[in-house]
Amino acid sequence: MSDERPQVAVLGGGSFGTALASIAADNGASVHQWLRDTELAAEINRSHRNARYLPDYAMNPAVVASSDMRKVLDGAELVFVAIPSQAFRDVVRKARPYLNERQILVSTTKGIQEDGFKLMSQILEEETGFTHIGVLSGPNLASEVAAKQLTATVIASDDALTRARVQTALGCDYFRVYAGNDRYGVELGGALKNIYAIAAGMAAALGMGENTRSMLMTRALAEMSRFAVALGANPMTFIGLAGVGDLIVTCSSNLSRNYRVGYALGEGKSLEEAVEALGQVAEGVNTVSLVRDKARQEGIYMPLAEGLHQVLFGGVPARQMAQLLMLGEQSSDVEFTLSREDVKQARRLEGDV
Numbered sequence: 216m217s218d219e220r221p222q223v224a225v226l227g228g229g230s231f232g233t234a235l236a237s238i239a240a241d242n243g244a245s246v247h248q249w250l251r252d253t254e255l256a257a258e259i260n261r262s263h264r265n266a267r268y269l270p271d272y273a274m275n276p277a278v279v280a281s282s283d284m285r286k287v288l289d290g291a292e293l294v295f296v297a298i299p300s301q302a303f304r305d306v307v308r309k310a311r312p313y314l315n316e317r318q319i320l321v322s323t324t325k326g327i328q329e330d331g332f333k334l335m336s337q338i339l340e341e342e343t344g345f346t347h348i349g350v351l352s353g354p355n356l357a358s359e360v361a362a363k364q365l366t367a368t369v370i371a372s373d374d375a376l377t378r379a380r381v382q383t384a385l386g387c388d389y390f391r392v393y394a395g396n397d398r399y400g401v402e403l404g405g406a407l408k409n410i411y412a413i414a415a416g417m418a419a420a421l422g423m424g425e426n427t428r429s430m431l432m433t434r435a436l437a438e439m440s441r442f443a444v445a446l447g448a449n450p451m452t453f454i455g456l457a458g459v460g461d462l463i464v465t466c467s468s469n470l471s472r473n474y475r476v477g478y479a480l481g482e483g484k485s486l487e488e489a490v491e492a493l494g495q496v497a498e499g500v501n502t503v504s505l506v507r508d509k510a511r512q513e514g515i516y517m518p519l520a521e522g523l524h525q526v527l528f529g530g531v532p533a534r535q536m537a538q539l540l541m542l543g544e545q546s547s548d549v550e551f552t553l554s555r556e557d558v559k560q561a562r563r564l565e566g567d568v
């Protein structure tokens with residue numbers, strides 16, 4: 216008898232891949248999850264728990280884990296790719312012989328490829344040439360999703376079928392899926408917020424207050440949207456879940472790996488020590504260099520990213536950088552209503568600059 220259930224594949228055995236596989240299975244899909252680690256796959260099938268990444272949460276027992284890519288992709292209608300950005304293209308290449316253009320491919324990865332400043336859905340496009348491509352992003356701490364805490368996310372694609380299928384496959388009483396069509400903006404939002412989560416973790420460890428955190432998050436949002444709009448995204452995307460929503464959660468929670476790296480740095484650890492203690496990937500550490508270089512290249516004003524880069528890689532103490540940023544040029548609150556140039560002009564007339 217053939218299996219009538221929707222067929223879902225998840226590539227990646229980390230915490231988000233695991234949480235996602237479980238949601239799709241809770242929703243009645245037949246789910247196969249690909250991991251490179253054969254032993255962990257066997258362990259998941261035995262205990263229905265991912266002991267390495269989400270040891271405290273039971274998975275839906277219907278999820279079948281495997282390190283055999285062909286088996287995992289066989290018959291899949293919907294494929295989620297939850298692999299860190301540095302390994303993303305390699306894994307997609309490994310999957311490519313078993314993919315076909317009727318499938319829907321969705322990236323969940325919030326990072327940027329160094330070579331060519333590529334986002335993950337662009338890699339999916341380049342490697343496959345398929346049309347049904349999307350990005351899943353939003354305030355989605357994996358362990359909270361696994362605990363079935365009420366959560367919302369965004370499926371962004373210019374392809375209506377991709378949006379509808381993902382809403383059907385994942386939408387349930389604890390996971391609500393909103394649709395968007397600014398794939399680039401949603402994907403950039405997910406990658407950029409990691410930078411500011413590091414800064415927020417650092418500020419918390421240094422004992423800075425709630426006013427400071429609020430200022431940091433709001434100015435981060437201004438900076439993120441300035442950058443994304445300069446590269447072609449829609450500014451309105453940043454008032455959504457994948458913009459301000461994800462920024463809030465990642466800058467506020469020590470469940471975020473990026474926040475935890477920042478916190479460890481604020482406590483005085485070196486970057487190497489902080490990353491090693493984390494034992495997982497914090498995408499923001501790479502993203503800050505890529506974004507800072509891109510911003511310089513394109514002439515985009517990014518004082519927070521520039522400052523954080525100097526703290527992480529230039530040996531500037533975080534507190535000193537915070538003081539420098541406070542004394543930076545006076546600027547506009549909401550640039551979409553009052554431009555930075557207008558503020559400068561008024562100050563010139565005042566004779567202040």
Ligand SMILES: NC(=O)c1ccc[n+]([C@@H]2O[C@H](COP(=O)([O-])OP(=O)(O)OC[C@H]3O[C@@H](n4cnc5c(N)ncnc54)[C@H](O)[C@@H]3O)[C@@H](O)[C@H]2O)c1
Nearest residue numbers: 228229230231232251297298299302323324325355356357
């Ligand atoms: N963890 C979260 O809370 C969360 C939430 C939303 C989105 N995301 C995004 O989803 C993506 C996946 O996150 P995650 O937490 O599931 O996993 P992760 O980023 O911690 O990656 C771990 C997984 O990737 C695998 N991996 C690493 N290098 C590999 C390689 N060369 N070949 C094959 N597999 C490799 C590891 O074995 C492991 O299964 C990340 O980019 C993250 O930004 C994470």
Ligand SMILES: O=P(O)(O)OC[C@H](O)CO
Nearest residue numbers: 353354355356471472473
């Ligand atoms: O653990 P982080 O810092 O990679 O962040 C997790 C998610 O992106 C939160 O939405």
